[in-house]
Amino acid sequence: MSPQIPSVTAVRLSGAAHRHDLPLLVLGPSLGTSAMTLWSVCAGGLTDRFDVLAWDLPGHGHNRGVREEGFTMAELAQGVLAVVEDVLAQRDQVGGNFAYAGDSVGGAVGLQLLLDAPDRVDSAVLLCTGAKIGDAATWAGRMGQVSISGTPVMVPGSAERWFAPGFVDREPALASALLGALTDTADEGYLQVCAALADFDVRDRLGEVRAPVLAVAGAWDAVTPPDLLREIADGVRDGRVEVLADVGHLAPAEAPVEVAALIRQHVLGESPVDAADDLTLDVGEVAADHAAGSLWSRPGLDRHSRLLITVTALVAQGRHDELDAHLRATRSDGLTIEEIKECLLQTAIYCGATDATAAFRIARTVLEEERA
Incomplete structure (x- = not known):
């Protein structure tokens, strides 16, 4: 050059x-x-x-x-x-x-x-x-x-x-x-x-x-x-x-x-x-799928990925009661403690520390009750 x-x-x-x-x-x-x-x-x-x-x-x-x-x-x-x-x-x-x-x-x-x-x-x-x-x-x-x-x-x-x-x-x-x-x-x-x-x-x-x-x-x-x-x-x-x-x-x-x-x-x-x-979905179609319970069985993502995405979405929106219920369900569906931890750490960066901190408290309560 x-x-x-x-x-x-x-x-x-x-x-x-x-x-x-x-x-x-x-x-x-x-x-x-x-x-x-x-x-x-x-x-x-x-x-x-x-x-x-x-x-x-x-x-x-x-x-x-x-x-x-x-x-x-x-x-x-x-x-x-x-x-x-x-x-x-x-x-x-x-x-x-x-x-x-x-x-x-x-x-x-x-x-x-x-x-x-x-x-x-x-x-x-x-x-x-x-x-x-x-x-x-x-x-x-x-x-x-x-x-x-x-x-x-x-x-x-x-x-x-x-x-x-x-x-x-x-x-x-x-x-x-x-x-x-x-x-x-x-x-x-x-x-x-x-x-x-x-x-x-x-x-x-x-x-x-x-x-x-x-x-x-x-x-x-x-x-x-x-x-x-x-x-x-x-x-x-x-x-x-x-x-x-x-x-x-x-x-x-x-x-x-x-x-x-x-x-x-x-x-x-x-x-x-x-x-x-490849970037967006028909919101009406997705809402209908969700109401019918079929969103979770769509072929584009496996259930494991959808569980993690849902955790992130609930944290981002501050929907703490739903997060509590969802975390309990994810444990029975096979999400590991390490996966939940990493997911919440990721939300701390992209969704804000306040909501992520609240999410960690909820997760800790769920896990402590599980161990009891």
């Missing part, structure tokens, strides 16, 4: 096995994030139909390689393409094509790839991004702060800019992980990406983009508001825009199910119903 091309690290997300029989989908991150924290949940709705490959920016996530030289967005796109070439070679598809989805600077890289490698990108989903993002003064101010105080200084502002109202309260663990990835980002890597974004402007080249583009905006995104995504959709030859309600700047993390469905629709041509089939 030539000195001006930045180091880019490939990331295989959890559960994303190598599937060379499936089309390759490349996922790009946002500034200050890691691919793992931003895309993991969303990727869970994609790996059955795609061979999913993500990448980390210099100094971000798994990529600790930061060169002394800065780089342009075009050079960053070359670095991403080099990583993709390596994966395509492993698939015996040297010079092959791929689909792309990226958020923020990841979306800017997607635009650059569409311009510089038009015959390689079959289609693209560009999220919370723009053909130009911010202005020189804004980027200079941010770079000055990080140069003096490091990336942790960006956490308070990012917590406000990144998320739609209510997200941090609903998903405290995920919000913490995303902001933690920002504090872990190398200062120099962050600064180099900022410099590349400050110089990035392809507004006058949008008409060159031939591949179909879906531009996805967050209704609450103050960094790249919906008008910037409409500009992309209107400027390319084959574009459309979707605006997600209750989403800020990090759509793949804030609305993973919706983003996965949009990617499947756009890249694979699935209808909205088809795209949602």
Whole structure:
């Protein structure tokens, strides 16, 4: 790799096995994030139909390689393409094509790839991004702060800019992980990406983009508001825009199910119903199944898994009386003490410590009565 091309690290997300029989989908991150924290949940709705490959920016996530030289967005796109070439070679598809989805600077890289490698990108989903993002003064101010105080200084502002109202309260663990990835980002890597974004402007080249583009905006995104995504959709030859309600700047993390469905629709041509089939269920049908007692015998999950899921749901909703009865039933159905303990520990992270603590008290009472 030539000195001006930045180091880019490939990331295989959890559960994303190598599937060379499936089309390759490349996922790009946002500034200050890691691919793992931003895309993991969303990727869970994609790996059955795609061979999913993500990448980390210099100094971000798994990529600790930061060169002394800065780089342009075009050079960053070359670095991403080099990583993709390596994966395509492993698939015996040297010079092959791929689909792309990226958020923020990841979306800017997607635009650059569409311009510089038009015959390689079959289609693209560009999220919370723009053909130009911010202005020189804004980027200079941010770079000055990080140069003096490091990336942790960006956490308070990012917590406000990144998320739609209510997200941090609903998903405290995920919000913490995303902001933690920002504090872990190398200062120099962050600064180099900022410099590349400050110089990035392809507004006058949008008409060159031939591949179909879906531009996805967050209704609450103050960094790249919906008008910037409409500009992309209107400027390319084959574009459309979707605006997600209750989403800020990090759509793949804030609305993973919706983003996965949009990617499947756009890249694979699935209808909205088809795209949602693997992600959602008909609530009326499920309610009817439950009333008839047949929900527990549906083939998609075994009874053991359904028992654990029900424990989690009852904890999350604070339905303590039902939890008491359900825990007694789970013991007779064969759930072990260790499984119940691990399930409750998991809820402590994702459902909140207060409800999990109450659940542990209930479980302890049930187990003590069982031993008596």
